[in-house]
Amino acid sequence: MIADVVPMIETERLVLRGWREADFEEHAAMCADPEAQRFLGGPLDRGESWRSLAQHAGHWTLRGYGNWALERRSDGRLIGRAGLWNPEGWFGVEVGWRLARDVWGRGYATEAARASVAWAWSSLDIARLISVINPENLASMAVAERLGMRHDRADAVAGTPVVIMALDRPSPHAHE
Numbered sequence: 001m002i003a004d005v006v007p008m009i010e011t012e013r014l015v016l017r018g019w020r021e022a023d024f025e026e027h028a029a030m031c032a033d034p035e036a037q038r039f040l041g042g043p044l045d046r047g048e049s050w051r052s053l054a055q056h057a058g059h060w061t062l063r064g065y066g067n068w069a070l071e072r073r074s075d076g077r078l079i080g081r082a083g084l085w086n087p088e089g090w091f092g093v094e095v096g097w098r099l100a101r102d103v104w105g106r107g108y109a110t111e112a113a114r115a116s117v118a119w120a121w122s123s124l125d126i127a128r129l130i131s132v133i134n135p136e137n138l139a140s141m142a143v144a145e146r147l148g149m150r151h152d153r154a155d156a157v158a159g160t161p162v163v164i165m166a167l168d169r170p171s172p173h174a175h176e
Contacts (some may be wrong), residue, residue, distance in 0.1 A: 012111065015071040023078050024053055031048065031049040031052055066085070073074050084115055092130045094129070095113055130149075131165040132157065151165060
């Protein structure tokens, strides 16, 4: 099972874990929500949602990292995804997140993204992480800033303007 190749991380309120077929209904509901998908290319139908879930699960096999399924510890509910993303031709290793709309504004994205960043620094030999964010997505810009990311440059994805936020690996002597 694919979940076996994905490390599990527990934070105060979340479990970051591998994807399961049982996640599909909650994932599809998030993908169908026009507001949750506003800055991610728009809502997806069930077939597109299935391919999205498979893409996130498969990214772990192909790259050795990826987006985790986010499970809320208090009730076991799948509330989103967060983690690392770097499909062929992308800007670099991206830390990203997407949550169900009814859990926005509670700090889950920041909590999951911080855990993703910590895992990346401890597990991957990379010098920089990025986030690719629509400049109108003020909530995600705020999460990136809370992670310590700074504006790197403007770019575009499929003709849509984006801001590339970046975070360099901390110096090994930063805390001495």
